[in-house]
Amino acid sequence: MPSENSMAVTxxxxxxxxxxxxxxxxxxxxxxxxVYLWCGYLAGFFMVLIFAVTMLQIVGRYVGYNPRGLTDYVxxxxxxxxxxxxxxxxxxxxxxxxxxxxxMMGQHRHWAxxxxxxxxxxxxxxxxxxxxxxxxxxxxLGDISQGMDATPLWLPQLSMAVGLSLMALAVAxxxxxxxxxxxxxxxxxxxxL
Amino acid sequence: xDHLVFFSTLLILLAxxxxxxxxxxxxxxxxxxxxxxxxxxRAGGAPIATTLWSSSSSWMLSSLPMFIWMGDILFRxxxxxxxxxxxxxxxxxxxxxxxxxxxxxxxxFGSVSGSSVATLTTVAQMTVPELKKRNYPEKMIxxxxxxxxxxxxxxxxxxxxxxxxxxxxxxIAAISMAGIIPGLVLAAMFxxxxxxxxxxxxxxxxxxxxxxxxxxxxxAAQHLIPVIILMVLVLGSMFAGFATATEAAALGVxxxxxxxxxxxxxxxxxxxxxxxxATRTSAMITFILVAGAALALAMGYTGLPQxxxxxxxxxxxxxxxxxMVLLILYTVLGGFLxxxxxxxxxxxxxxxxxxxxxxxxxWFGIFIVLVVEKAQITPPxxxxxxxxxxxxxxxxxxxxxxxxxxxxxxxxxxxxMIAVPELxxxxxxxxxxxxxxx
Numbered sequence: 001m002p003s004e005n006s007m008a009v010t011x012x013x014x015x016x017x018x019x020x021x022x023x024x025x026x027x028x029x030x031x032x033x034x035v036y037l038w039c040g041y042l043a044g045f046f047m048v049l050i051f052a053v054t055m056l057q058i059v060g061r062y063v064g065y066n067p068r069g070l071t072d073y074v075x076x077x078x079x080x081x082x083x084x085x086x087x088x089x090x091x092x093x094x095x096x097x098x099x100x101x102x103x104m105m106g107q108h109r110h111w112a113x114x115x116x117x118x119x120x121x122x123x124x125x126x127x128x129x130x131x132x133x134x135x136x137x138x139x140x141l142g143d144i145s146q147g148m149d150a151t152p153l154w155l156p157q158l159s160m161a162v163g164l165s166l167m168a169l170a171v172a173x174x175x176x177x178x179x180x181x182x183x184x185x186x187x188x189x190x191x192x193l
Numbered sequence: 194x195d196h197l198v199f200f201s202t203l204l205i206l207l208a209x210x211x212x213x214x215x216x217x218x219x220x221x222x223x224x225x226x227x228x229x230x231x232x233x234x235r236a237g238g239a240p241i242a243t244t245l246w247s248s249s250s251s252w253m254l255s256s257l258p259m260f261i262w263m264g265d266i267l268f269r270x271x272x273x274x275x276x277x278x279x280x281x282x283x284x285x286x287x288x289x290x291x292x293x294x295x296x297x298x299x300x301x302f303g304s305v306s307g308s309s310v311a312t313l314t315t316v317a318q319m320t321v322p323e324l325k326k327r328n329y330p331e332k333m334i335x336x337x338x339x340x341x342x343x344x345x346x347x348x349x350x351x352x353x354x355x356x357x358x359x360x361x362x363x364x365i366a367a368i369s370m371a372g373i374i375p376g377l378v379l380a381a382m383f384x385x386x387x388x389x390x391x392x393x394x395x396x397x398x399x400x401x402x403x404x405x406x407x408x409x410x411x412x413a414a415q416h417l418i419p420v421i422i423l424m425v426l427v428l429g430s431m432f433a434g435f436a437t438a439t440e441a442a443a444l445g446v447x448x449x450x451x452x453x454x455x456x457x458x459x460x461x462x463x464x465x466x467x468x469x470x471a472t473r474t475s476a477m478i479t480f481i482l483v484a485g486a487a488l489a490l491a492m493g494y495t496g497l498p499q500x501x502x503x504x505x506x507x508x509x510x511x512x513x514x515x516x517m518v519l520l521i522l523y524t525v526l527g528g529f530l531x532x533x534x535x536x537x538x539x540x541x542x543x544x545x546x547x548x549x550x551x552x553x554x555x556w557f558g559i560f561i562v563l564v565v566e567k568a569q570i571t572p573p574x575x576x577x578x579x580x581x582x583x584x585x586x587x588x589x590x591x592x593x594x595x596x597x598x599x600x601x602x603x604x605x606x607x608x609x610m611i612a613v614p615e616l617x618x619x620x621x622x623x624x625x626x627x628x629x630x631x
Contacts, residue, residue, distance in 0.1 A: 044465075044472045047262065050255050054443035058436060071252040074439070079250030081258060082483075085476035090216075094473040095480060098529060101212045116214035123219045126226070127245075130238035134246060137239075160246050 029185065032173050033091060039166055040088030046081035046159075050074055069149025076156035083163025087170040093187045110182065117175030117184070124168035131161040196500055199232050217534045221484035225491035233494040241487045248486035249479055252439060254359050257478060259442030260350040262471035263427075264306040266449040268315050269467055270458050272420060276301060277319040279416035282409060285402030289391035292329060292337050295320050296387060299341035300380040301417070303348035304424045305445065307355070309569050310580050312345030313338060317584055327400040332595045333391070335585060339577045339592060340599020341383050343566045346532070347559075348376035350427060350442065353532050353566070356482055357558045358438075360489070360540045365438040366431050367621040368558045373428070374616045375559055379606050386602055419455075423448045434625030478533055485537025492541045502546040512550050516611060519543065520564055527568025531576060535565045559617040560610055567603045570596045 057070050089095050097116070102109050137143070139154040178184040203224060210220035222241065229237035248254075276298045284293035298316040306312050317338050324334045346353050349369035358365035391397050405413070427445040430436040436444060453459035492498050505515065526535050547557055569577045571593060578589040578596075585592075610616060 040469060040472060043476065044468045047258050047468060047472050047475070050258060051262070051443050051446050054255070054259070054439055055447060058440050058444065074255050075250045075252040078252070078255040078258065079246065081472060082249050082476050082479035085472045086480060089473045089476040089480075092473060094477045095216050095218065096477060096531060096534065097214050097216045098211050099214055100529065102214045112213045119210065119213070119215050119223070120219045123215075123223045123226075126238065127222060127242070130242040131245070133239060134242040156250060157246055160242075160249075164245075 025180070029173070029177060032169070036088040036091040036166065036170055039163070040085050043081045043083075043085035043088070043163075046077045046084065050077045050081060053077065069145075069147050069151075072145055072147035072149040072151065076151070076159075079156060080159035080163075083160045084166075086163050087166035090167060090170045090174070091186065110178070113184070114175070114178060117171060117178055121168065121172045121175055124164065124171045128161070128165040128168040131157075131164045135161045196497065199495070200497060203228060211529070216480075217530070217537075218480035218484040221481070221488045221537065225484075225487040228488075228491040229494050233491075235494060237491070240490060244487050244490045245483045248359070249483050251359070253365065254355070254479075254482070256350075256365060256437075256439040256442040257352060257355045257359075258471060258475035259439065259446050260307040260352055260355065261474050261478075262467065263350070263442065263445040263449045264308060264311045265467040265471040265474070266446065266453055267302075267305060267423075268311055269463050270449070270453045271456050272302070272452070273298075273315045273319040275416040275419065276316065277323060279414050281323075281402070282405045282413040286404065287388060289387040290329070290399055290402060291320070291324055291327065292333055292387045292391065293384060295324075295334070295337040296341045296380060296383045299338070299344045300348065300376070301420055301424075303344040303346075303376065304428060305350075305420060305449075306345050307350045307352035309343045309345040309566060310576050313342035313577050313580050314584070316342065317581070321584065324399075327402075329399045330394075330396060331585075331587075333387075333394075333397070335581055335587065335592055336595040336597075336599055337383070337387055339570045339581055339596035340602065341380065342577055343569050343603065344376055344380055346562055346566050346569075347372050347379060349373060349431075350445065351562065352478065353536065353562055354558060355438070356478065356533050357536055357540070357561065359482060360485055360536060361544060361554055361558070363554050363558065364621075366441075367555050367624065369428075369438065370432060370621045370624055371555050371559050371617040372562065374620055375563070375606070375610060378609065378616060379563075379603070382602050382606060383599065386598065390598075419452050423452065432624055481534050481537045485541065488538070489541035489544075498542050498545045501542060502549045505546050506549055510550075512552055513611065515546070515550050515552075516560070519547075519561075520607065523561070523564045524568065527565055528571065532562070532565035532568065535568075536561065553614070553618055555621055556610075556614050556617045560607070563603065563607055563610065567600055567607075570600055 053070055053074050060066055060070075086095075102112055102116075105112055135154050135157045138152070138157055143153040145151045145153055174184045174186055206227065207220060207224055210223060211217065215223075225241055226237040229235050229240065277294055280294045280297050280301075281291060284297060285291055287293055295316060298320060299312050302312050302315055306315065320338070321334060325331070345351070349372050351369065351372060354368045354372060355365050357363070358368050423445065426448045427441050430444055431438060431441040450459065453463070510518070522539070523535060526539070530538065548554065569575050572578060572589055575589070575593065578592050581587070581592050582589050
């Protein structure tokens with residue numbers, strides 16, 4: 001049966017030809033996963049800083065050591081610990097979305113899912129753009145914190161711009177994985193809250 | 194009329210976004226952008242970015258990651274084992290037997306944990322296998338876990354109360370204190386229910402616990418000392434004005450870390466796991482919260498909440514009537530959204546209305562927590578149900594049916610709260626305010 005044979009050859013050839021591209025893509029995806037993770041570690045570091053500075057404040061109050069603006073710094077750390085973790089949180093499936101209707105769609109699910117990734121990518125990109133605009137204006141106008149710390153605001157706001165950009169990348173990235181492989185590659189195990 | 198069209202358009206849009214699986218944070222932000230750009234005819238990007246920054250980079254909000262981290266560390270300690278060992282000899286001979294360790298375990302763990310699912314999983318780790326071994330009916334074991342685990346949210350610290358406080362600009366410490374008495378009343382109602390049903394249930398004949406002397410009871414109760422110290426550290430410091438909510442939360446993290454080291458369960462790996470898990474949970478909640486803040490901003494531009502408040506005012510609805518409408522609204526919403534998302538979505542719209550009706554916002558915080566958390570144990574979206582499904586392998590509808598009596602008790606508690614609002618409002622007034630730092 002020649003037809004079957006040639007089909008097998010074609011599919012084998014297609015497989016060989018597809019290999020380098022998908023291999024490269026998987027390497028890129030693994031790299032992105034690692035970027036999200038390391039940015040997540042950075043967020044975790046800011047979380048430790050919130051803890052350390054707050055403890056310093058408690059101890060400081062009783063020994064009469066009250067450096068100015070500590071509460072403002074804790075605020076910046078709070079922002080950084082959240083924004084920088086956004087992409088990693090998405091990558092690990094910890095951001096919440098409603099999957100009830102998706103699961104009700106059965107075999108048509110992937111269409112709705114692709115739509116949701118597309119919409120999310122648009123929103124995330126729009127948001128990241130304005131986060132950078134915020135940093136730009138704070139820098140250009142020389143905005144300074146109104147608190148005791150007098151920090152130039154663009155510096156802590158950088159965490160928002162970086163975090164939201166990375167999240168836009170993550171949504172687009174997982175959307176692309178879905179389009180190419182049929183799996184978005186987000187871990188679905190929910191976090192213990 | 195224009196407003197009505199606009200409002201319905203927004204609702205439909207929201208339903209499409211959420212329904213197609215767009216992340217809740219993104220959905221709320223898209224809604225805000227459209228409300229500002231299309232309805233108010235202003236540029237939306239810059240004010241939304243500013244709001245995202247100002248609502249997240251707040252010192253007040255930093256109690257959120259700290260409370261989450263504390264709970265996460267404790268989840269990885271042997272606290273659940275200690276709870277069971279300490280409580281079992283005390284409760285074993287009561288009518289209902291060891292089922293009370295579920296209720297009491299959740300009550301006690303709720304005072305050091307800010308979430309319902311964390312409370313559930315921590316307590317269940319120990320009680321589910323132990324109670325099964327002693328032939329307790331499965332339906333009671335699971336029912337008395339699903340309901341009382343919501344005490345993790347009622348009894349401070351409570352993550353959802355931090356979110357509510359941040360969204361309404363009310364004192365997080367005051368709201369936390371307000372949850373204590375209603376939480377204890379609810380626990381008492383669960384306890385009475387367990388004792389009464391078990392006395393009348395025909396197929397309730399678990400292994401009888403051995404009689405223990407007072408000396409044995411006391412020595413077992415020593416296992417509860419660590420958790421009580423933590424509770425006093427966090428709630429006591431907040432109540433006595435030694436610490437703000439953020440500081441109390443940081444003290445809680447310190448206490449939890451010390452406890453884990455003392456028990457020998459703290460390794461570098463568990464430390465990193467707890468830190469990263471807490472970072473993700475905190476990021477997830479912050480995302481919803483900042484999106485809720487953007488929505489509040491957008492609603493301010495449109496003037497819709499004010500109109501809604503005036504419209505409700507013109508109906509001459511009593512405060513009770515308004516609360517009943519909200520009760521139904523949240524019951525429906527709770528079928529699709531988790532509690533925190535419910536609050537982020539609705540507070541921007543209903544806050545002026547509730548204030549206008551003269552309802553105390555601290556009291557309303559406890560009301561809303563109770564109402565949205567009932568939904569934790571109702572299908573199709575109930576996080577406690579999913580957690581129990583994961584742990585026991587039973588179908589969520591079966592678990593929901595088993596915990597239905599607990600749902601009714603929580604519903605009854607809503608009316609108790611309305612009848613006796615002092616349950617929530619009395620304790621915050623007794624608090625000693627924190628001395629200003631500067």
